Amino acid sequence: GAVVSQHPSWVICKSGTSVKIECRSLDFQATTMFWYRQFPKQSLMLMATSNEGSKATYEQGVEKDKFLINHASLTLSTLTVTSAHPEDSSFYICSATTATTDTQYFGPGTRLTVL
Amino acid sequence: TQLLEQSPQFLSIQEGENLTVYCNSSSVFSSLQWYRQEPGEGPVLLVTVVTGGEVKKLKRLTFQFGDARKDSSLHITAAQPGDTGLYLCAGGGSSYKLIFGSGTRLLVRP
Numbered sequence: 250g251a252v253v254s255q256h257p258s259w260v261i262c263k264s265g266t267s268v269k270i271e272c273r274s275l276d277f278q279a280t281t282m283f284w285y286r287q288f289p290k291q292s293l294m295l296m297a298t299s300n301e302g303s304k305a306t307y308e309q310g311v312e313k314d315k316f317l318i319n320h321a322s323l324t325l326s327t328l329t330v331t332s333a334h335p336e337d338s339s340f341y342i343c344s345a346t347t348a349t350t351d352t353q354y355f356g357p358g359t360r361l362t363v364l
Numbered sequence: 365t366q367l368l369e370q371s372p373q374f375l376s377i378q379e380g381e382n383l384t385v386y387c388n389s390s391s392v393f394s395s396l397q398w399y400r401q402e403p404g405e406g407p408v409l410l411v412t413v414v415t416g417g418e419v420k421k422l423k424r425l426t427f428q429f430g431d432a433r434k435d436s437s438l439h440i441t442a443a444q445p446g447d448t449g450l451y452l453c454a455g456g457g458s459s460y461k462l463i464f465g466s467g468t469r470l471l472v473r474p
Binding site: 253255281283285290291292293294295298340342344346351352353354355356357358360 | 395397399404405406407408409412452456459460461462463464465466467469
């Protein structure tokens with residue numbers, strides 16, 4: 250149980266285009282989802298916290314207009330990287346929690362490469 | 365700002381050796397989690413400790429939470445090549461957010 254999926258697993262796009270990444274909780278309802286970013290050989294950095302039906306809360310230094318987060322249902326959150334640039338190339342990972350536990354269940358990640 | 369420092373940053377050892385990874389902070393956490401991550405994959409939860417002084421064992425892995433809940437350690441006995449990976453500690457607070465440590469990259473040579 251507690252499986253989280255991400256789609257796509259990898260994506261390559263041209264500079265200036267937008268990319269949408271999906272995060273789904275497959276067998277449970279996720280009241281809260283988190284989006285992280287990880288650069289090569291570094292740790293995870295929290296970008297934003299997303300609650301179903303409300304606006305995401307962004308961490309300091311994360312541009313909310315560039316990284317659009319939508320949590321429209323209890324099983325789906327999306328991260329859209331708008332007008333992507335090469336410096337946005339990174340490994341993006343989501344996680345999800347339920348209302349009854351603070352354990353975060355992580356997705357397998359999405360590798361974004363912006364050319 | 366809550367920070368978690370891990371040491372060492374990188375460790376390369378021979379199969380069969382023992383090792384300890386440390387996770388230290390000046391902040392108190394309500395829980396401390398340890399994850400292992402392999403390249404190109406998401407982190408996988410190994411253990412959660414919540415009580416100061418708590419010790420948990422998972423086969424050859426021993427986890428300890430400091431009495432003051434500010435630090436933790438992971439000890440691996442008789443390391444195997446399959447233990448190779450990035451080990452991350454993460455501190456939990458009241459908001460369900462996790463603060464991740466800087467990470468320890470372990471390489472176990474056959």
